[in-house]
Amino acid sequence: MSAILPPSDRLWWKTPISGQEWVWIGIAFVWGMVMFVMMIYWHVNGKQNLSNEVYKTTTEMFTAKTEAFVKENTIRTETDQQIPVAKPNAKGEAFLLARLWAWYPILELEAGKTYKIHLSSVDYNHGFSLQPTNINIQVIPGYEHVVKMTPTKAGTYSIVCNEYCGIGHHTMLGRIYVK
Amino acid sequence: MAQYRTCPRTGLQFDLEADKLMRWNAVAGVLWLLVGGITALLVILTRWPAIKLLPADQFYMILTVHGVDMLIFWIIFFEIAVLYFASSTLLRCRLATPKVAWAAFWLMVVGSIMANVAIFQGESSVMFTSYVPMMAAPHFYLGIILFAVGALVACGVFFGTLVVAKRDKTYTGSIPLVTFGALTAAIIAVFTILAGAGILLPTFFWSVGLIKEVDAQLYRMVWWALGHSSQQINVSAHVAIWYLTAAVVFGAKPLSEKVSRFAFLLYILFLQLASAHHLLSDPGMSAEWKVLNTSYFMYFAVMASMIHGFTVPGAIEAAQRQKGLTNGLFEWLRKAPWGNPVFSGMFISLVSFGFLGGISGVVLGTEQINMLMHNTFYVPGHFHTTVVTGTTLAFMAITYLLVPTLFRREMMFPKLCQIQPYLYGISMSVLGLVMMGAGTLGVSRRHWDMAFSGAPFQYEWPGAAYLMMGLTGIFGVIAVVGGGLWIFLVVWSLLFGKKLDGGPVSDKPTPIPDQSLAAHASGTGSHDHVQVPGTVVLAMTLLVCFILYYFVNWKYLSEVWGLS
Numbered sequence: 226m227s228a229i230l231p232p233s234d235r236l237w238w239k240t241p242i243s244g245q246e247w248v249w250i251g252i253a254f255v256w257g258m259v260m261f262v263m264m265i266y267w268h269v270n271g272k273q274n275l276s277n278e279v280y281k282t283t284t285e286m287f288t289a290k291t292e293a294f295v296k297e298n299t300i301r302t303e304t305d306q307q308i309p310v311a312k313p314n315a316k317g318e319a320f321l322l323a324r325l326w327a328w329y330p331i332l333e334l335e336a337g338k339t340y341k342i343h344l345s346s347v348d349y350n351h352g353f354s355l356q357p358t359n360i361n362i363q364v365i366p367g368y369e370h371v372v373k374m375t376p377t378k379a380g381t382y383s384i385v386c387n388e389y390c391g392i393g394h395h396t397m398l399g400r401i402y403v404k
Numbered sequence: 405m406a407q408y409r410t411c412p413r414t415g416l417q418f419d420l421e422a423d424k425l426m427r428w429n430a431v432a433g434v435l436w437l438l439v440g441g442i443t444a445l446l447v448i449l450t451r452w453p454a455i456k457l458l459p460a461d462q463f464y465m466i467l468t469v470h471g472v473d474m475l476i477f478w479i480i481f482f483e484i485a486v487l488y489f490a491s492s493t494l495l496r497c498r499l500a501t502p503k504v505a506w507a508a509f510w511l512m513v514v515g516s517i518m519a520n521v522a523i524f525q526g527e528s529s530v531m532f533t534s535y536v537p538m539m540a541a542p543h544f545y546l547g548i549i550l551f552a553v554g555a556l557v558a559c560g561v562f563f564g565t566l567v568v569a570k571r572d573k574t575y576t577g578s579i580p581l582v583t584f585g586a587l588t589a590a591i592i593a594v595f596t597i598l599a600g601a602g603i604l605l606p607t608f609f610w611s612v613g614l615i616k617e618v619d620a621q622l623y624r625m626v627w628w629a630l631g632h633s634s635q636q637i638n639v640s641a642h643v644a645i646w647y648l649t650a651a652v653v654f655g656a657k658p659l660s661e662k663v664s665r666f667a668f669l670l671y672i673l674f675l676q677l678a679s680a681h682h683l684l685s686d687p688g689m690s691a692e693w694k695v696l697n698t699s700y701f702m703y704f705a706v707m708a709s710m711i712h713g714f715t716v717p718g719a720i721e722a723a724q725r726q727k728g729l730t731n732g733l734f735e736w737l738r739k740a741p742w743g744n745p746v747f748s749g750m751f752i753s754l755v756s757f758g759f760l761g762g763i764s765g766v767v768l769g770t771e772q773i774n775m776l777m778h779n780t781f782y783v784p785g786h787f788h789t790t791v792v793t794g795t796t797l798a799f800m801a802i803t804y805l806l807v808p809t810l811f812r813r814e815m816m817f818p819k820l821c822q823i824q825p826y827l828y829g830i831s832m833s834v835l836g837l838v839m840m841g842a843g844t845l846g847v848s849r850r851h852w853d854m855a856f857s858g859a860p861f862q863y864e865w866p867g868a869a870y871l872m873m874g875l876t877g878i879f880g881v882i883a884v885v886g887g888g889l890w891i892f893l894v895v896w897s898l899l900f901g902k903k904l905d906g907g908p909v910s911d912k913p914t915p916i917p918d919q920s921l922a923a924h925a926s927g928t929g930s931h932d933h934v935q936v937p938g939t940v941v942l943a944m945t946l947l948v949c950f951i952l953y954y955f956v957n958w959k960y961l962s963e964v965w966g967l968s
Contacts, residue, residue, distance in 0.1 A: 227580070227581075227651065227657040227658065228580060228581040228582050228647040228648060228650060228651035228656070228657070228658055228719070229494050229580050229581075229582050229648060229651045229652070230580050230916060231575050231576060231577040231578055231579065231580055231916065232577060232578055232580075232581070232661045233657075234661075235576070235577040235578075237578065237661035237662060238661075238662050240660060240661065240662060242660050242662060242663055243659065243660065243933035244933075245718075245933075245935065245936060245940060246659060246660055246663050246711075246714070246715070246718075249710070249711070249714045249940075249943055250663070250707070250711060252947060253706070253707040253710040253711065254707055256710075256947065256950070256951070257703030257704070257706060257707055258703075260703060260766070260770065260954065261695070261703060263770070263958070264695045264698070264770060264771045264772065265695065267771075267772050267958070268691060268695075271772060271961075271962070272962065272966045272967070272968070273772055273775065273961050273962065273964055273965075273966065273967045274691065274772055274967060274968055275684075275685060275691070275771075275772070275775060275967060276967070276968060277690050277691050279687045279688060304860045304861070306860055308860060327860075339966070339968075344687075348537070349535070349537060349538050350535045350538070350620060350624075352778070352779045352848070354779065354780070354846065354848060355965070356846045356863060356865075357846065357866065358964045358965055359776055359780075359844075359845070359846040359964060360775055360776075360964050360965060360967065361685055361774075361775055361776065361777065361778040361779055361780060362685050362687075362775065362778070363624075363683075363685045363686045363687065363778065363779070364687075365620045365621050365624070365686065365687055365688065366537060366620050367619065367620055367621065368620075368621055368687040368688055369687075370687035372967065373966075373967065373968040374965055374966065374967055375965055375966030375967075375968075376965050377964075377965055377966065383861065383863035385846070385848055385851075385856075385863065386848075387778075387779040387780060387848035387849065387850075387851065388535075388779055388850075389464065389531055389850040389851075390538070391464075391538065392460055392461055392464070393858070394460075394464075394850075394851065394852065395460065395851055395852045395853035395856055395857070395858070395859070396856060396857075396858040396859040396860075397859070398856050398859035398860065398861050398862075398863055399861075400861050
């Protein structure tokens with residue numbers, strides 16, 4: 226019962242390690258290195274990497290920027306709440322604001338084009354969960370995250386909030402159209 | 405003057421004060437497990453789309469209770485009992501400062517009750533993570549802080565007891581491997597609790613209006629040094645219990661003391677930093693920071709778990725082969741005592757933790773792949789196969805040993821005891837799998853309504869997602885029954901089980917005999933290594949599953965929108 230007794234060999238650190246253990250340790254180490262290299266490889270050659278472009282912001286600042294974007298780019302409104310649908314201009318800058326409990330505004334994008342989507346929250350943490358393609362990004366108040374996105378297929382996409390944000394969390398559903 | 409008794413069945417020696425402390429801490433843990441289990445049932449029945457039991461506000465409140473009581477209170481109370489056992493019992497010495505240990509216990513009791521009261525009052529439905537700027541009632545934070553201080557003091561008692569044993573020379577040489585594992589857990593606990601103080605104290609001051617703001621990103625970063633590291637306490641503790649079980653049930657020796665201790669050391673050095681993998685889809689950290697933290701630091705910890713995953717079954721195989729069970733690759737495993745819940749629970753814990761919890765955790769913790777799963781139902785799926793089938797099941801299994809030796813009661817209903825680890829372990833493993841399945845399809849965690857009633861738009865989840873959530877409901881209920889059965893068996897045995905002789909009491913401890921001479925005399929030096937081909941095959945199976953699943957997820961990732 227030696228795992229619950231002091232090691233019977235007092236100089237246990239001098240006992241050689243068996244070959245089978247060495248092999249397994251080696252495999253575990255190499256596998257760790259493969260996984261490490263994979264992440265770097267994907268940064269070089271992969272097409273799905275989360276942007277590093279982030280700015281500190283405030284509720285007022287981000288709200289003002291989003292409002293300016295909406296004012297300039299709205300092409301129509303939808304639902305009885307008159308939610309604006311904004312189509313980013315040729316430069317592809319877009320703003321998406323998360324708040325209790327809505328994603329604002331609706332975006333209309335084109336497949337194959339790359340957009341810079343400025344993402345932030347003006348109150349609590351929210352979760353940007355784009356369905357059905359399944360991309361999930363944390364949205365944190367005070368941080369403006371500029372994510373470059375390239376839609377691949379036309380369709381109607383939903384943004385589910387997947388960070389708990391209070392009693393109306395389940396009603397926080399946004400929309401992105403890809404033409 | 406400390407008094408001791410020696411258990412006539414196991415030969416273990418208990419300091420009577422430590423004995424009582426272990427029992428009270430374990431019982432407090434079980435009571436929180438009971439609350440956690442009842443709330444688990446309510447959570448399951450609400451997330452089961454066909455039932456949807458609770459209204460939204462109650463659901464989020466109950467989910468907060470479930471998370472806090474299970475992840476903090478049940479597990480830490482039980483771990484404190486494990487720490488006292490691994491120090492004073494295994495080293496056969498008196499517990500250092502039992503009065504302080506009692507103060508720690510009562511602090512933890514007061515803290516845990518205070519936090520629960522805060523949540524049940526309805527103003528603190530902020531989830532286990534309590535991300536700012538969502539604010540809970542001040543006594544929610546205060547309760548957790550008090551509990552943490554108590555746990556920190558208890559760790560201090562553990563360290564003190566190691567010093568007592570050393571000074572009183574109750575053992576010679578190095579501390580046993582299981583104690584070493586417990587020491588690992590305690591060291592990580594200190595780090596964890598200090599990180600927790602670093603963020604929960606400011607948050608508490610913010611909740612009472614003394615501080616204007618706590619940065620939301622900073623909170624997430626420091627909080628996870630608490631939130632994830634506390635899970636590493638669990639890993640170290642349950643790995644120590646795996647070794648304990650292998651030693652008690654099979655008389656197994658570690659394949660190599662050096663390798664196993666080194667693997668525990670890797671936990672101390674690298675696991676805390678794994679908290680970074682909760683921030684992989686956050687805006688505030690750079691890709692370099694994320695890659696560095698997930699790979700160099702986390703993968704050394706992963707390596708440590710892979711080593712334990714090899715050496716624990718390897719030690720069992722070696723012990724079985726030395727007993728003559730040498731036919732084929734797996735006779736040692738086939739003829740293991742599958743009817744003994746201490747072993748069956750431990751082995752299911754090992755397999756489920758490795759194959760489900762371990763693999764899913766590493767894949768989830770890969771920088772880019774995280775975007776496929778962050779905050780989806782995959783995340784609770786992952787940790788129900790680490791903290792639950794890993795830690796909780798290991799704790800449940802060892803309890804079948806502790807009830808007779810520590811509580812001096814015979815376990816009642818032995819047939820049910822035999823079934824329980826299978827019922828609980830298998831249903832919880834399947835639950836974890838179907839939760840991960842739902843998460844892979846995008847279903848959110850911590851979400852009351854898959855139908856989004858009241859939203860301005862509609863989104864219809866794929867039919868398979870509803871199927872997975874239905875299965876989650878079914879297996880969740882079975883798992884709750886399995887967990888409830890364990891609580892019933894333990895409580896019933898403690899109340900009505902046959903009383904067992906606690907052994908003679910004396911006021912002198914009997915030290916551990918110096919066995920190094922005996923070991924040399926017997927001629928079976930640890931230089932001859934027993935080959936463990938069965939374990940090699942198991943480990944290679946794990947590796948193949950790991951590699952396949954890892955690359956399948958890169959394939960999934962390559963199919964989503966371009967992101968840069």
